[in-house]
Amino acid sequence: MPSLSNKTGLIVGVANKRSIAWAIAQAASTAGARVALTYQGERLEENVRELAGDLTDPLVLPCDVTEDAQIARVFDEVERSFGGLDFVVHGAAFAAREDLSNPFVQTSRDGFRLALDVSAYSLIALSRGALPLMEKRGGGSILTLTYLGSERVFQNYNVMGVAKAALESTVRYLAADLGPKNIRVNAISAGPIKTLAASGISGFSSILQHYRDRAPLRRTVDTSEVADAAVFLLSDAGRAVTAEVLMVDGGYHATGM
Numbered sequence: 176m177p178s179l180s181n182k183t184g185l186i187v188g189v190a191n192k193r194s195i196a197w198a199i200a201q202a203a204s205t206a207g208a209r210v211a212l213t214y215q216g217e218r219l220e221e222n223v224r225e226l227a228g229d230l231t232d233p234l235v236l237p238c239d240v241t242e243d244a245q246i247a248r249v250f251d252e253v254e255r256s257f258g259g260l261d262f263v264v265h266g267a268a269f270a271a272r273e274d275l276s277n278p279f280v281q282t283s284r285d286g287f288r289l290a291l292d293v294s295a296y297s298l299i300a301l302s303r304g305a306l307p308l309m310e311k312r313g314g315g316s317i318l319t320l321t322y323l324g325s326e327r328v329f330q331n332y333n334v335m336g337v338a339k340a341a342l343e344s345t346v347r348y349l350a351a352d353l354g355p356k357n358i359r360v361n362a363i364s365a366g367p368i369k370t371l372a373a374s375g376i377s378g379f380s381s382i383l384q385h386y387r388d389r390a391p392l393r394r395t396v397d398t399s400e401v402a403d404a405a406v407f408l409l410s411d412a413g414r415a416v417t418a419e420v421l422m423v424d425g426g427y428h429a430t431g432m
């Protein structure tokens with residue numbers, strides 16, 4: 176496993192122990208990093224604080240990514256506690272339940288705006304906040320999580336597919352913008368995993384079964400496998416990789432029929 180020792184990171188998007196962001200937090204901590212976790216709203220605070228108890232000297236902060244003031248407070252606090260920042264993991268995504276079950280053509284303007292704001296724009300806002308702290312360290316690594324629904328149609332993924340397409344494009348533009356400062360920006364496109372966010376997508380179990388039947392590895396992936404790939408991209412082992420969408424999906428993306 177690549178080392179993250181002497182590195183500090185901010186991880187956004189932990190809801191519970193099934194969250195992909197939580198697996199990344201654990202793997203990053205095991206690899207030697209000190210991490211800050213955020214939670215969205217008081218509802219999740221206790222959960223996230225309890226999970227953070229497993230990490231070495233963590234920082235736990237509130238952050239709703241639609242609130243610029245909260246984002247600013249997070250980076251103030253991270254700077255006070257860590258001095259600088261080596262990596263950011265962005266694992267926040269949201270779409271209204273009806274937009275994940277109604278016909279796509281019914282997607283409302285507000286639903287579109289909300290999904291794109293939480294799931295794509297927030298990567299820009301977090302990258303902007305991280306920039307001065309990463310400059311202090313001479314560079315950094317920013318990582319987000321996406322899904323193949325950005326390129327192909329999956330039943331009921333709907334507006335989240337559009338948001339992921341925007342997110343992947345955002346990765347490339349940020350990578351081009353921040354590369355000269357030695358800040359890398361990448362995404363992992365994970366295969367389907369049963370998490371809280373996934374439970375909002377009707378028919379998700381049939382997507383899982385389809386991957387078991389069709390992916391070259393004939394199975395789905397788990398959060399620890401995504402986390403291992405994440406540690407690579409966050410670490411110096413990934414130092415020449417940027418503007419990339421790394422598929423961690425058992426090879427499903429390569430299949431035709």
Ligand code: NAP
Nearest residue numbers: 188189190194195239240267268320321367368370371372
């Ligand atoms: P998850 O545990 O539900 O994580 C999603 C996180 O986003 C939750 O912590 C959620 O908090 C947070 N979030 C939503 N709105 C937010 C806001 N306004 N501010 C801050 N945080 C907010 O589900 P997950 O599957 O691990 O998702 C993590 C990422 O992986 C997402 O980008 C997802 O699209 C992506 N992904 C998932 C899969 C999969 O099959 N599970 C596959 C590929 C990619 P709340 O619970 O409070 O809403």
